[in-house]
Amino acid sequence: MGQGRLAGEVVFVTGAAQGIGRAIAAVAAREGASVGLLDIDEEGGRATVAELAVDGVNAAFVRTDITDEAQVASAVSGLAGQLGAASVLVNNAGRNSYADPVAMTVKEWDDVFAVDLKGAWLMARAVLPAMIERRQGSIVNIASVHSKLTTQGMFPYAACKSGLVGMTRSLALDMAPHGIRVNAVSPGYVRTRLVDEYFALKDDPSVEQKVLDVHPLGRIGTPEEVAEVVCFLASSAASYVTGSEWNVDGGFGARFA
Numbered sequence: 001m002g003q004g005r006l007a008g009e010v011v012f013v014t015g016a017a018q019g020i021g022r023a024i025a026a027v028a029a030r031e032g033a034s035v036g037l038l039d040i041d042e043e044g045g046r047a048t049v050a051e052l053a054v055d056g057v058n059a060a061f062v063r064t065d066i067t068d069e070a071q072v073a074s075a076v077s078g079l080a081g082q083l084g085a086a087s088v089l090v091n092n093a094g095r096n097s098y099a100d101p102v103a104m105t106v107k108e109w110d111d112v113f114a115v116d117l118k119g120a121w122l123m124a125r126a127v128l129p130a131m132i133e134r135r136q137g138s139i140v141n142i143a144s145v146h147s148k149l150t151t152q153g154m155f156p157y158a159a160c161k162s163g164l165v166g167m168t169r170s171l172a173l174d175m176a177p178h179g180i181r182v183n184a185v186s187p188g189y190v191r192t193r194l195v196d197e198y199f200a201l202k203d204d205p206s207v208e209q210k211v212l213d214v215h216p217l218g219r220i221g222t223p224e225e226v227a228e229v230v231c232f233l234a235s236s237a238a239s240y241v242t243g244s245e246w247n248v249d250g251g252f253g254a255r256f257a
């Protein structure tokens with residue numbers, strides 16, 4: 001390691017046990033970063049670190065529920081002790097929601113927002129003091145095409161992801177005087193557990209083909225294609241980009257009909 005776009009950086013990634021987060025950790029490592037992984041999935045997190053270690057990557061995992069203030073604080077300081085303070089944070093952990101707006105309970109609402117929005121703030125709050133002290137840092141929040149467009153039956157996922165993009169803008173403005181950039185990446189359909197779960201819920205064998213048909217590029221994206229954009233935005237190659245939201249959606253969000 002030691003060479004690449006993220007050489008010398010310490011990148012913390014939430015939700016890194018699988019899917020897009022795991023790909024972000026792998027691409028960041030390939031680009032020369034040390035990587036700190038956080039996830040509630042202990043087995044997946046440890047397996048990812050073991051895979052990275054085979055390639056000689058400096059990687060560590062801490063089982064963390066990002067909705068828990070104390071766990072976040074302890075994981076961030078534990079990983080900083082092993083790898084150094086985070087110079088990059090990728091807030092990737094997230095979950096879908098398929099609630100009915102009338103039947104949904106307040107607890108269910110709070111649980112969704114805790115993962116998809118509050119957790120990103122808790123993580124940012126934990127890493128920012130060291131970034132502010134060094135006058136350098138970058139945060140990338142993984143939002144979604146749902147920040148601008150949405151679909152029936154996924155209440156209130158779109159509200160969480162719109163909120164995350166709003167928080168990206170607020171943090172970008174408040175942190176700019178400290179030399180810290182904050183951006184969002186909004187994936188469209190990406191082949192992971194979340195998308196498989198969505199297709200399974202639809203109970204319609206043609207749903208996947210219908211999704212493919214509305215994609216200008218004619219296919220669903222890969223986690224690596226999202227990870228490449230995240231790592232570019234995180235790196236100094238994107239030094240003049242802050243407060244922005246980048247779509248990685250195969251052109252899906254540009255389409256009217």
Ligand SMILES: NC(=O)c1ccc[n+]([C@@H]2O[C@H](COP(=O)([O-])OP(=O)(O)OC[C@H]3O[C@@H](n4cnc5c(N)ncnc54)[C@H](O)[C@@H]3O)[C@@H](O)[C@H]2O)c1
Pocket residue numbers: 014015016017018019020021038039040041044064065066067092093094095096115119142143144145186187188189190191192193194195
């Ligand atoms: N897959 C897609 O098509 C798609 C599209 C748009 C946006 N996204 C967003 O990308 C991100 C990653 O999604 P994915 O498809 O890789 O999902 P995934 O389910 O494969 O991975 C999500 C990871 O987050 C972890 N996680 C969930 N709750 C957590 C918590 N409280 N604390 C710590 N970790 C937690 C899970 O254990 C899992 O490893 C999410 O924010 C999702 O909303 C995904």
